[in-house]
Amino acid sequence: MSRQFVTEAVMVAIYGQLLAPPAPVEYIVPYTTILELYEFQTSPDPLMDNPADDQHVKSKINEMLSYFEEPLNKKKIERALAVPWAKSPSILFGDQVSIAIINAVDTAQYGEYFDPIETELLLTSQRLDTPILTDQVELIARIIESASPVQVFDIDDFDFAMDDEEPLDQV
Numbered sequence: 001m002s003r004q005f006v007t008e009a010v011m012v013a014i015y016g017q018l019l020a021p022p023a024p025v026e027y028i029v030p031y032t033t034i035l036e037l038y039e040f041q042t043s044p045d046p047l048m049d050n051p052a053d054d055q056h057v058k059s060k061i062n063e064m065l066s067y068f069e070e071p072l073n074k075k076k077i078e079r080a081l082a083v084p085w086a087k088s089p090s091i092l093f094g095d096q097v098s099i100a101i102i103n104a105v106d107t108a109q110y111g112e113y114f115d116p117i118e119t120e121l122l123l124t125s126q127r128l129d130t131p132i133l134t135d136q137v138e139l140i141a142r143i144i145e146s147a148s149p150v151q152v153f154d155i156d157d158f159d160f161a162m163d164d165e166e167p168l169d170q171v
Contacts, residue, residue, distance in 0.1 A: 002023070003025045004026045004027075005132070006027075006030075006130050006133070007029060007134065008029065008030075008033040008036070009037050009064065009099075011133065011135060013061045018133075019094065022162055025096060025097055026090060027099045028087065028128060029102065030102055030104040030124055031081060033120075040058070041058065080101050081103050082103075085103060085104065087103075105120075106119045106120050113142060113146055114139075118142075121134070122148055122150055132151070133153050134152065134154065134155065137154070
């Protein structure tokens with residue numbers, strides 16, 4: 001059985017190690033983070049400080065969007081978008097990685113403390129009882145501070161998160 005994490009699509013594009021995990025993994029990605037990739041694709045603003053890294057990440061974003069737009073994958077995603085909180089069938093990215101798109105609905109439950117995408121990550125994590133994987137230290141701190149009932153891992157701890165068989169006590 002594969003390990004699951006809720007994360008943003010851009011995290012998968014930026015962090016190459018997420019596409020080369022030591023064991024099978026499924027990333028559950030709110031659809032709004034896929035839409036965010038289109039914004040990053042056309043934005044003149046750099047995503048990374050180093051121009052070579054920025055070009056590489058934008059190339060990975062283009063590859064990911066092209067893959068999502070392939071007819072079979074597009075059909076899987078569109079099926080999930082028909083119903084709130086529906087999850088697409090897995091879209092395979094090699095032997096060890098799959099991505100499922102979820103039609104998360106921001107209910108503004110955390111609206112004052114978290115932005116809409118962060119809220120969708122939190123609600124998806126709660127709904128599916130699946131940990132969040134992020135590189136945003138501030139988000140992790142706010143999750144802990146707000147006593148949100150989710151488990152969260154920093155991307156720097158990805159290998160540890162993959163080894164973690166038993167869920168830790170809720171944050």
